Amino acid sequence: MGYKRKSWKHILFVFLLSFTLAVVAGLGTEILMRKTNIFIALILLLVIIIINIGFDVIGIAATAATEKPHHAKAANRVPGARQTVFLVRHADTVANFANDIVGDVTGALSGGMSASIVLEMLQTYPGLGSHEIWIDTLMIALVASVTVTGKAVGKTFAIQKADEIMGRVGFVIARLEELTGWTFTDKRRKGGKQSGDPRKD
Template sequence: MKNKNINTNYKWILHITIITFFLATILNFFSDVALKESNLLVAFCILGFIVLIGIIFDIIGTAVISGREEPFHAMAAKKVFGAKEAIKLLRNANIVANFCNDVVGDISGIVSGAALMAIIVKLAFEGPKGSIYTAILGGLLSAITIGGKAIGKNIGIAKSQSIVYTVAVIFAWIEKNTGIKILPDYKNNNKNNKRKKRK
């Protein structure tokens, strides 16, 4: 049996690794500092925000996998702002989904777990009852995270085109104002096909 060649984008792997490092470091740092200085209400709000980040990125990852290129090609032909970036997102769906669903999902899960432990320390649970309360809070966190992602996946599939375009507009704005290309350029297959037919 012949081994299949696997195309590995080492540049993107390095890019995503650096982004993951800084994202995880920033989230861990700010959540740790904020939780130490806040009361219980604010601490629970911070925990909710961390969980929400994971759910939002899960929605984006699902939307990119579910989205279709065709409507954005028509928009790109009319030079609609963000249309080309939408095509980039869909052409790099596996990379984007991996980052949104796995990388950000894992980071938010780890950080939210650490945030919950900080809250438990603030509540000063002790003895057998403390173990029960800790287990209940941990179960609630897991249920909210998993339930939120389940709902998010349905939203991502149902509203895939509008979600992809919204993210694409944000990317386009960043590229326009900073010059930083978040995703690699795509090749216009339609033009390439026309050239082949002429030959």
């Protein structure tokens, strides 16, 4: 029963987080798309694709990284090292957030944005109306190919530089914790031990 309750809580959390991110990001991009020209819209689309690829790299790096190189840095109080150990120890959660939640949301956004760009192009240049199906198909194919190629290149980079990537992510999170005063990576059990079992190197 405890496992089922935990599973349902996790599923509900993932659903609500995905829904919230999709609504916020969707509204934001839709408003920007309506108030910008085609060139700016294309830049926004590229940014969304880069975010998608970037988080995919982080998710893969989290599963490929090991704790050992970061423990010594954490002992020496290197900024971000403790956060990196936490992230690597919870690699499954990091990968789920980066690859599944952020990846799927940005993927859906890029698809919607490409459709909006095509519609804007047809409204701006009515003469292209007779080629709508080809323009739409080429836009979708271009977005898909850029995303897939970027992820393929990023996967190799993530595996080869996993510890370095996670170290940088940990450093960024450490700075965010300092700025906001919130602690995202210091969940502890009774007795002061960090939650989660250590990853085997």
